[in-house]
Amino acid sequence: MKIALLGTGFGQAHAAVYAQRGDVEVVMFGRDPDKTAAVAGKFGFAACTDTDRAFDDGSFDLVDVCLPVPQHADHVLRALDAGKHALVELPLAGDIADARRVAEAARRSDRQVFVDMFERFIPANRALFDAVDGGGYGRLEQLSLWNRTAHLWPGASLGLRTLPLEAMHSDMDIIVRTLGRPDSIDVTAVARDDDSASIEAVMGFDGAIARDSVSSLMPMPWGARGGYTATFEGGVLESVATMGFDGRPSGSVTAHTAEGARELELPAADQYTAMIDHVLACLRGEADNEIAPESVLDALQLTIDVDRLVNGVG
Incomplete structure (x- = not known):
């Protein structure tokens, strides 16, 4: 190849x-x-x-x-x-x-x-998708995602103009994948300068709510950290991860139910390797394309809706 x-x-x-x-x-x-x-x-x-x-x-x-x-x-x-x-x-x-x-x-x-919808290949996110699809914890009622980062990529702006499309899009894909398109969106934002900002988006669904929080206001020693809390009728999944430029996150997912808390066993995989492995497997005829353009349109529309509310564009 x-x-x-x-x-x-x-x-x-x-x-x-x-x-x-x-x-x-x-x-x-x-x-x-x-x-x-x-x-x-x-x-x-x-x-x-x-x-x-x-x-x-x-x-x-x-x-x-x-x-x-x-x-x-x-x-x-x-x-x-x-x-x-x-x-x-x-x-x-x-x-x-x-x-x-x-x-x-x-x-x-x-x-x-x-x-490159890399977040679909993160083991912690796959655990969330499996929980929603399998129904073992009941219906998903509340989903909170967060991502807070320092400026790890020299020269790259992470201000209000760029955060929606370049930092929130992956989270919008997770929200659409688990809850569908929202009925309502409310957004609050603050900017330190043209390149550093924070955005909070809250989305309403029929019987559910989702929140996405992104920030580039963190100092360099913070690195990049993120995760989610997914509240179901019968339990909670909590994910915490650290991430970096190399695309190799470390993290965990803990399931909380009436019986107690247990850490889920996740495969050792990083998202970029898994994504590229998938691309090459598809080209060899060994897998079906999970990240085709058609599959990202709803998430992109939701991201653009958030961008419009933040920046008044479109």
Whole structure:
């Protein structure tokens, strides 16, 4: 499998996974020759600044798009037009119209498109999905998700303009996956400056409530931490995790019921490795695509709704 990896910023999280595999060949693409060569060399990849080659070179099987959000949809569509599979960092697009264009193009194509909904592969989240689907704790009545981080990615803004699409989208996907689309949304936000802020979103459902809290106001020693509390009719699941740029969280899930508390046994897996393993398994015909564009549209619409309430856009 030959992969064109576009982007030397967050693309490094994907690069770290590819570098551990012996079944892929990767070329890293970037605009700055020196930076691209340095980052590619760190992972043992070839470097290139001619982005057209990622699409025109017939030897590439997959284009991995880790570029700024406004460029996502166009690059995925270009990959499909060139007969390539595509993996794109979340969110799929900055507006729902572009996302639907990609979803429709993917439906028509014999190539596959994957959206990096990495949170679907976090073992703690899978435990929540299984609990909802299995019904062992009864109906889900309240879901609270939180994510508080320092500025771990140099140069990346985590202000009000970026937090909804780039930090809350994963949580919106979990909410939609477990409770569906909400009947109401209320949002409160505070900004320290253009790059540091906090947002609280509360969503109402028929017989349930969800809250999502994100913040980039934390000092560097804090790192990144998050989790959820899921309250069911017959028990509570509580997850706490630490996360970092390498995409390898550590954490736990505790089940609280009338019989007491017990920690669930979770498989040892990190989300980016699991996500890329899934992509490559799909391309080998060994799995069905769980992160296709069509599957992210409701979560993206909810994220855009929150963004509109925070920033008055759209």
